[in-house]
Amino acid sequence: MTDELDLLKKDWQKKEEHLPKLSFNDIHTMLWKKSSSIVKWILIISILEILLPQLLYLIPSMKEGMEIYKQAGVSPYFFGVSAVYYIGVAYFIYQFYRRYKEISVLDNAKSLMRKIIKTRRTVKHYVIFSLSVCFIMFVIFAFFIYFNDAFLLSIEGVSERTSEVSLEKIKTAAILAMIIGGIAFTIVLGGIYFLLYGLLLKKLKRNYSQLKKLEV
């Protein structure tokens, strides 16, 4: 019995003449077009993810906030956590750069996919780390509100309110707000992140699992 695929092969090779033909100039102009490859998108999104939290400090209210922390004695903790955070960020940027550099279109398909997934995993760990640090900051504030009345009173508007509502109540409300705010912040940012990468890498993951299935 003749091999059906060989029948197809013969026809496939005959079909060449029907293929489009691009001129030298057509191809030449393409060289300077922008790539829209998945690797480029991972790079852009990752840079944004590293830069965006840093931009928050440029907002004026954040600067004012720093003054309040200084007065209330939160600063040492704040700076302690920040130091840990930036050491972490530096580590992740280094890891990301190293893995990103390893990605090469000249690799075999499987290895290329694995390297892209590894690079993305670095970003994933960075995001988890970042969100954890944010959450810890919220928890530190909650603690300070609990143990340090002066901190709570130093927040604008609180001292005027104490005549109407008891300090205890304001305290409970503030702690609750911190915890709920912290959880909501973490979930929302985490959600955006996983959605973004989920969509970006859906096809890659499907193909990678197809390739891996062949190895069983």
Next chain:
Amino acid sequence: MNKELEHQFVTELESNQNIVHKVCTLYTNDRDSHNDLFQEITIQLWKAYPKFRGDSKFSTWMYRVALNTAITLYRKSKRRIQTQDYESVIFKIKADEYDETEEQQLKLMYKAVKQLGDIDKALVFLYLEDKDYSEISETLGITEVNARVKMNRIKTKLRTILNP
């Protein structure tokens, strides 16, 4: 120097463009996406060109970059057809379009191949391009044995389409 490299690259690609067009035909469904993928492959080839040392043939090197781009790097998938399980494709075709004539058979096979998953498609493509199993396995990063096994499965499936 750069101009020279550019000229050399475009000339090589121009004379080997069929390979890229064939990949685009397999992995896209309309002219716009075809051109889009062609452009992305060209960009990737050009970016990698300085690393091309000429120890392999330019065309051999192109297969790898073109397939990697189509399977992995190319992001726009809106206009691509939904890939389905082979089984479901076969049954559908068997039921409503079976015909004895060779042309019809080929049509069915092309249709079936186009609806394969990205990886299976790559395997069939390299096979149709007359690549041996060692090259297929190197391009995809699987073992030669696995490439053979998978290819045989695909052949069997195609056979059942045509000889139900």
